Amino acid sequence: MLESRLLAKKLSFALACASVVFAALGASVAFAGPTVTVRIEGESATLLPAASVTLNAPEPVSNCPANSVATAIDLAVGGNWDHGEANKGAGNFTETILGETHDFTHNSDTWAEWVDYKWGGGICTDTLNQGDEVLMVADHEPEPFFSPTAWPLVVAGAPAVAQVGVPFTVNVNEIRTPAETFAEPGQGTPTPVAGVTVGGAGATSSPSDAGGVATITPTSAGNLTLRATKAGDAPSATFVVCAHAGNDGNCGTTSPSGVSTPPTSSVAAFYKGPFAVVARARGIQDGHVYARRHAPKVLAGTVATHARIASVSLRLRRSYRGRCFAYDGVAERFKRVRCGQGRFFGVGSTPNFSYLLPAALARGRYVLDIEASDVAGNRTTLARGSSRIVFFVR
Numbered sequence: 001m002l003e004s005r006l007l008a009k010k011l012s013f014a015l016a017c018a019s020v021v022f023a024a025l026g027a028s029v030a031f032a033g034p035t036v037t038v039r040i041e042g043e044s045a046t047l048l049p050a051a052s053v054t055l056n057a058p059e060p061v062s063n064c065p066a067n068s069v070a071t072a073i074d075l076a077v078g079g080n081w082d083h084g085e086a087n088k089g090a091g092n093f094t095e096t097i098l099g100e101t102h103d104f105t106h107n108s109d110t111w112a113e114w115v116d117y118k119w120g121g122g123i124c125t126d127t128l129n130q131g132d133e134v135l136m137v138a139d140h141e142p143e144p145f146f147s148p149t150a151w152p153l154v155v156a157g158a159p160a161v162a163q164v165g166v167p168f169t170v171n172v173n174e175i176r177t178p179a180e181t182f183a184e185p186g187q188g189t190p191t192p193v194a195g196v197t198v199g200g201a202g203a204t205s206s207p208s209d210a211g212g213v214a215t216i217t218p219t220s221a222g223n224l225t226l227r228a229t230k231a232g233d234a235p236s237a238t239f240v241v242c243a244h245a246g247n248d249g250n251c252g253t254t255s256p257s258g259v260s261t262p263p264t265s266s267v268a269a270f271y272k273g274p275f276a277v278v279a280r281a282r283g284i285q286d287g288h289v290y291a292r293r294h295a296p297k298v299l300a301g302t303v304a305t306h307a308r309i310a311s312v313s314l315r316l317r318r319s320y321r322g323r324c325f326a327y328d329g330v331a332e333r334f335k336r337v338r339c340g341q342g343r344f345f346g347v348g349s350t351p352n353f354s355y356l357l358p359a360a361l362a363r364g365r366y367v368l369d370i371e372a373s374d375v376a377g378n379r380t381t382l383a384r385g386s387s388r389i390v391f392f393v394r
Contacts, residue, residue, distance in 0.1 A: 033054060033055035033056050033066055033067050034054070034055055034067060034128055034129050034130040034131070034132070035052060035053070035054045035055075035130060035131070036052070036053060036055065036072050036128050036130075036131065036132045036133065036134060037050045037051060037052050037053075037132075037133050037134065038050070038051050038053060038072050038073060038075075038076035038077075038134045038136075039051070039133070039134070039135050039136070039237060040073075040076075040077070040097055040098065040135075040136045041135070041136070041137045041138065041234045041235060042098075042100045042138050043100065043102075043138040046235070047097065047098045047100060048076060048077060048098060049238065050133075050237055050238075051076045053072055053075040053076050054075075055067050055071050055072060055075070055128065057071070058071065059071040059074050059083065059084075059124075060074070060079075061074075061083035062083045062084050062124060064084065064123070064124035065124075065127060067127045067128050067129075068123065068124055068125070068126065068127055068128070069113060069115065069120065069122075069123040069124075069126045069127075069128060069134055070083070070084050070123040070124045072128060072134050073094075073097070073123065073134070073136065076134075077097060077098050080097075080098050080099070081094060081096055081097040081098065082094055082095055082096040082097075084123055084124055094111050094123060095111075097111060097136060100138065102138055102139075109138070109139075109140055110139055110140075111136050111137070111138065111139065112136070112137040112138075112139035112148045112150065113126070113134075113135075113136060114134070114135040114136075114137065114152055114175070114188070115128070115132060115133070115134055115135075116132055116133055117133070117135070117152055117154060117175045117188050117190075117275060118185070118186050118187065118188040119148065119177050119183045119184065119185055119186065119187045119188050120185060121185030121186075122185075126185075135152055135234070137150050137152065137234040138150070147177055147178075147182060147183040148177060148183060149232070150232060150233055150234050151174040151175055151176055151193075151233050151234065152174070152175045152233070152234045152236070153172060153173070153174060153175075153193070153196060153228040153229070153230060153233050153234060153235060153236040154172070154173045154174075154175060154190060154228075154236055154275045154278075155170050155171070155172055155198060155226075155227070155228050155236045155237075155239060156170065156171045156173070156275055156276065156277070156278045156304040156305060156306060157169065157170045157171045157278075157304035157305060157306065157351075158170045158226070158239050158241055158306055159241060160241065160242065160306070160307070161241070161242045161243075161244065161251045161252070162216075162218050162241050162242070162243050162244075163218070163243070163244060163245070163246075164218045164219065164220065164221055164243050164244065164245040165217065165218070165219070165245075166217070166218070167215050167216065167217045168215070168216055168217075168241075169213050169214065169215050169216070170198055170213070170214055170216065170304075171192070171212050171213060171214075171278060171304035172192070172193055172196045172198060172208045172212045172213075172214055172228050172236075173190035173191055173192055173193060173212055173275070173278065174190070174191050174193040174233060175188045175189070175190055175191075176188070176189055176191045177189075189383055189384070189385060189386065190275060190278055190383065190386060191212075192208075192210070192211050192212025192213075193208060193212050193230070193233075194207070194208055194209055194210045194212070195207050195208065195230060196208040196212075196214060196228050196229070196230045196233075197214075197228070197229050197230065198214040198216055198226060198227070198228045198229075198236075199216060199226055199227075200224055200225050200226040200227060200238075201224070201225070202218060202219055202220040202222065202224045202243065203216050203217060203218050203219055203224050203226060203241075203243075204216070204217050204219055205217070208228075214228070216241075218241070218243035220243065221243050221244050221245045221248055221250045222242070222243060222250060223240050223241075223242050223243075224240065224241045224242075224243055225238050225239075225240055226238065226239055226240070226241060227239070239306070275381070276305065276306055276307075276374065276376070276378035277303065277304075277305045277309075277372050277373060277374050277378045277379060277380045278303070278304045278305075278380070278386070278387075279301060279302070279303045279304075279312070279370040279371075279372045279380045279386065279387040280301055280302050280303075280304075280370075280386045280387065281299075281300070281301040281368060281370060281386065281387070281389045282300045282301045282302060283296065283298065283300050284296050284299070284368065284389050284391055285389075285391065286384065286385045286389045286390060286391065287390060287391065288391050288392070289391070289392040289393075289394055290361075290391060290392065290393050290394070291393075291394060292360065292361070292362075292363065292393055292394070295360060295361040295393045296357075296361065296391070297356065297357055297360070297361075298354050298355065298356050298357070299314055299316065299347075299354065299355040299357065299368060300352075300353065300354035300355070301352075301353060301354075301370055302351055302352055302353075303351050303352075303353070303370075303372040303380075304351065305351075305372070305374040305378070306374070306376070306378075307374040307375050307376040307378070308374060308375045309349050309350065309351060309372060309373075309374055309375075310349060310373045310374055310375050311346060311348075311349050311372065311373050312346070312347050312348050312349060312350070312353050312370070312371075312372045313344035313345060313346050313347065313370075313371045313372070314329075314344060314345060314347055314355060314368065314369065314370060314371075315327075315342050315343065315344045315345070315367075315368070315369040315371070316342070316366060316367070316368050316369075317337075317341075317342040317366065317367045317369075318334060318361075318362070318364045318365065318366050319339060319364055319365045320362070320363060320364035320365070323336065324336070324337055324338065324339035324340070324341075325337060325364075326341060326342030326343065327342070327345070328343070328345070329343075329345020329346070330345070332358045333358070333359075334362075344369070344371050361393050362393065363393050363394060364392070364393060365390070365391075365392050366390070366391050366392070366393065367388065367389070367390050368388070368389045368390075368391070369382055369387065369388050370387040370388075371387075
């Protein structure tokens, strides 16, 4: 009996020690939080270019969680803000950031919150993961809808290297929420926009056309820092293109002296982040009902990337009277599957793609998904109306 009690005490002591060790380990893991970026666009100027911060403790004034947007803002601005009205017990609403105040007293002025270019739900309640991007925008949200009016701009498809005097194009999108409704957290759809200027020192440009395509011509060699701007919208994040004039030693070219100058790290490192790869279907209308004789026969679209495209794949699923099917790209026909399932099949690795279906589509509800990736490892994010199209055949 005594030996049993001693053994029980030893086990209890060992378990207690283990609990302390695991608790300490858990604390150390919690201390090393995600690294994210924060950018703050004021009424007339950029207050904070994209700044990288590592989240490791709750926001010190409002006590918002360690991995919250509020904590990221606090670290990025060095505490120079009102801490989300912590003095009012809210922790979510903020009026002043880096000395600029928007206090809801004039035309519903406010700070709009975007996380990975999706409409935010609250700086204290929204939590972040590794690599997330926070964007705070001075905005006007008119009653009664309180939806954003200053749309963030996003640029895709910029090359890492360009030739002086030789034009190149980029794709420009506004990130929009549905019109005339309350903006819901998580909403945000890239929409091509006209009239956007994409440029900077050392380049000339023409405004984007109706398809969101802007043309840029480098006028001097070196690293060109560019961004997209349009009155009333939030400017895009800056991006860098290395321009060279023939073999001048810039961007990895070999100068006449035989000395090669490698690209700088800002150019060599491909962009990674939301909307690095943007895919859009062409010729099929989202939500449209087609008669069988007018049903789509070609699956086509475009892909815009910062880096070279690695692959483009499609997935086409059909449901009809409770049964589900998915198109098999190898067998070139639809096969019965469990609802919600279906495999992607490759259609190439170029910005413009098309796939001719071998037979007319039968009646049913169809979902077309586009999945593309680039050599930097970025992949498309499925977005209804662009890379995900739902249509019907009757």
